[in-house]
Structure formats: C-alpha cells, structure tokens
Amino acid sequence: MIFGATGDLAKRKLFPSLYRLFSRNKLDKFAVIGVARRSLSNDDFQASVKESVISSLGNKEDLDQFVSHFYYQSHDVADSSSYVSLRNFADQIDADYELEGNRIFYLAMAPEFFGPIALHLKSDGLTDVKGYKRLVIEKPFGHDLESAKKLNQQIRSAFSEKEVYRIDHYLGKEMVRNIEVIRFANAIFEPLWNNRYISNIQITSSETLGVEERGRYYETSGALRDMLQNHMMQMVALLAMEPPISLTTDEVRSEKVRVFRSLRSVEGEEVKQYFVRGQYGEGMVEDVTVPKYRDEAMVDQESNTETFVAGKIMIDNFRWAGVPFYIRTGKRMATKSTKIVVQFKDIPMNLYYQTEKMLNPNLLVIHIQPEEGITLHLNAKKAGGHLDAQEVKLSFANTGIHAMNTPEGYEKLLYDCMRGDATNFTHWDEVAYSWAFVDKISAVWEKTKAAFPNYESGTMGPKAADELLEKDGFFWWPMAELEVDICK
Ligand code: NAD
Secondary structure (H helix, E strand, O other), X not given: OEEOOOOHHHHHHHHHHHHHHHHOOOOOOOOEEEEEOOOOOHHHHHHHHHHHHHHHHOOOOOHHHHHOOEEEEEOOOOOHHHHHHHHHHHHHHHHHHOOOOOEEEEEOOOHHHHHHHHHHHHHOOOOOOOOOEEEEEOOOOOOOHHXXXXXXXXXXXXXXXXXXXXXXXXXXXXXXXXXXXXXXXOOOOHHHOOOOOEEEEEEEXXXXXXXXXXXXXXXXXXXXXXXXXXXXXXXXXXXXXXXXOOOOHHHHHHHHHHHHHHEOOOOHHHHHHHEEEEOEEEEEEOOEEEOOHHHOOOOOOOOOOOOEEEEEEOEXXXXXXXXXXXXXXXXXXXXXXXXXXXXXXXXXXXXXXXOOOOOOOOEEEEEEEOOOEEEEEEEEEOOOOOOOEEEEEEEEEOOOOOOOOOOHHHHHHHHHHHHOOOOOOOOHHHHHHHHHHHHHHHHHHHHOOOOOOOEEEOEOOOHHHHHHHHOOOOOOOOHHHHOOHHHO
C-alpha cells in the first residue's frame, strides 16, 4: 500500500523501481494499492503508473501486465471510515492474489501524516494480518530529537522496531553499500583503516540545483537537517564503524550505533570552531545566472536558513582519536557530486624531495554519484630518466549506472524490505543519536543571525569552509582533480 501514490516520489522513484523488480522476476504474487487524497479511477491510476515507468525507463512490452496489479483508493488520512474501507479492500485483494496476509505500508507523504497514519493503521485494523506487516517511512524522521521521539512513539505503538523501515535512500546507493565491502574484504585497507595511517577523511555531497519548488519545506529544514543529520552521518558511520562480527542486521546496526555514541559532542561556543553554515547568493551555475536563495519562491527575504553546511566531526574512540572527518554539503555549488576522500598520512621520510614538488599523499576516493567507482592515488616512477615520482591513479568504475537519481537505490531498498532485510534502513537509535548531535548545532544557529548570503552560487561554499581545514593544515581536495576519465 503506497500512501501518497499520486505524489512526486511515487511517480519518479517507486513505480519505476517496482517495475524493475517485476521485470527481473523479483515480484511474484503482488498487488499495489495506491492511496491518496484525490478521487481517481483504477484505470486512470494504472495509466499514471504506466506513464511514470515510461518516462523513467522507456516503453516496455509487459507494462500492461505490470500495471494490472495496481489499484487505487481515494483516502482521507484523518478519517477512520477511510481506513475501514481500505482494510476491506486490502483483504479482498489479499484473497484474490493469495498474498497470505503479508503487507507493506509505504508512507510517501508529508511527514506530519506519518504518525497519524501509523496509529490509524492499527486502530482501524489494517495491521491485523496473519502474515508480516512492515512500515516503510520516508525522511524526514522528525525535525529534532523531541519531534522524532514523539513520531517514534506513535509508530512504535502500531509496529515493532523490527517492522519499521526508515528510508535513507543513500543506503540504497551502490557505492555507499560498497563501503563495507571495500573495507572488510580487502587485506590492504583494513589494517590501515585507523588513526595511525589515515590523516583525515573528507565527504562532500554537492548539488548544483537550488531549492527549486521546495522552499516552504526547506525554510524549516536547511542543509543540516535535510542532508547532514541523515545521509552524511550515515556515511560517517559506515566509514568509521568496527568490523561487525557478522553481516546480520543487528550486528551491523549495533556497530553503527557505537560510532554515533562516540561522536564528540559540539555545543555552545564550540559550534563555530567545528561547523560552518552558508547560504547561496546570486551567481552562475552551468553558465546560467541564478538568483540568491532569499529570492526563491516561498523563502523569507531575511531567511536565516542554511543551504550549505561544512563540519569537522571527531570520533572519540581508539581507532579514530585525532582523525577529523570533514563533511560538507550544499546547494547551488560548482559541481553535482558525492565523493569520499580517505587521505593517508605522509610516509615517514621522503626520498624524492629532489624532485620538483613534495610527494602527494595516498588517497582512496570513493565516487558515490553521479559517477560510481573507486580511485586509488599512488606515487610511481615517472617513465624514463631520473627517479622522479609522479602521482598515478588506479581506477575502477561501476559501469551501467551513471545517471543521478536513478531509481536503483529505491529498487534495492524496496526489495530489501520485501525480503525482511532492514540492514540498510536506519534503526531508531541511529536516528536519535544523530538528532542529539545535530540539535546542539541548530540550537546555536537558530539563536544567532548569520551574515547571509555568504557564498556565490556556482562555487564550493563560503571561505570559512576552506579555513576550517586550513587551520588543521589540510585542504578540501578539489573535485575536478579527483575525476578520472573512466569515471566520466
Ligand atoms: P508530494 O507532495 O508530491 O506527494 C504527496 C502525496 O500525498 C500525494 O499523493 C497527495 O495526494 C498525498 N496527500 C497529501 N495530503 C493528503 C491527505 N490529507 N490525505 C491523503 N493523501 C494526501 O510529496 P513527495 O515529494 O512525493 O514526498 C513524499 C514524502 O517523501 C515526503 O516525506 C518527502 O520528504 C519524502 N521524500 C521525497 C523525495 C522526492 O524525491 N520527491 C525524496 C526523498 C524523500
């Protein structure tokens, strides 16, 4: 059951992802009930599902067969009688398709409805099934720790923690899932994966887009809540966690939670030492002049909302003591890119100083999007002549999946949920620790008015974000230098 089936997420991601699963024979007995406010016939709904698959994947022979599994129910989320008729309809579909009472509820709706829907699903009997029941819930999971706790209580009164699948679509991305394989399947990395050999880790997730039509939502969120609390923190946890004793959901999650527990808390006066906020001004992005954030639709002319955040995260445990994890994310930046750079420490002594420049440090670059791959930066002898060292890049590129925002992430997550594998969904403890960390930063930012706008659109953010690293003797590796031909 998809709540919000006429919305943007359902159309752009969920239907194409379901189709891909169908075309790969991953869906055997299934039916989808689309639920939304407006009244719509089954035929019209099926036509809209078809259209969304075609616009994302092109026309397909078996599309009619696929959409024949889709049904529509117009629904008022606040009205019990709506849920009762939905329950009766679902019971009938269940019998027709022999679904054995297995039910997934996907909440692709505005977050204020998450709690009330979960409560109604229970009180109006939709969760009384003889098979499994699972709740998939979109971001944002609350606005801060307090609201997240309240939402969690509402959800947990209807579903157990094991039945709740909190989506963080970064965890569906191929290269984010690859982090643990790169780390735990290679004898050459894991022994070096600590503060003896790594000097710092940099995670950048930059967008060229502005706030688009999401101004109203974004004004209440900002980059800290929209990107850092969830996606960026999840990447930090995957990079920093200890090897789990096995790859079961509980073991992986508990190692991630231990990372969150080791985060050095940053509060009060310390916030400006560790975090930088920014808001885009006018500028040029891809040769087009774009307006400042404050001139976007539904945005306050005096807005104090950050569209950029950079931070230094310290993990106070044995493995990571002293190693900064620098993270930055923002809108209207110079490039559209998500990358992780693991910078290794310099070798103890440089025999090659006589060459024109210092040796480059070894880097392991994980390209998350739009390119997907790994690059290892080494030093090797320049061909010919003297013993000059030069940087060489060894590259691996995932072929096939190159487009930004492809539905593949959602496809994997939907499939995981159907199989009952919650490993790549966020546990409540991860959400709670992450909010507790972020709340202390937003508490300071909300109290003080920033001198916005402070970065030009089409740049890599405010100068203060560069200074954050410079004062530690580091710099952000320029995105352009990290690109390699095979990744393009
Ligand atoms: P949307 O506004 O496009 O769609 C909302 C859906 O909810 C529509 O189907 C609408 O009919 C339905 N709806 C709204 N009010 C209702 C009511 N009172 N009763 C019944 N139905 C009602 O939103 P969206 O962009 O699809 O986002 C849905 C959720 O997914 C949000 O939580 C959002 O934060 C999250 N999300 C969206 C994207 C994306 O790419 N669109 C990405 C990540 C997360």
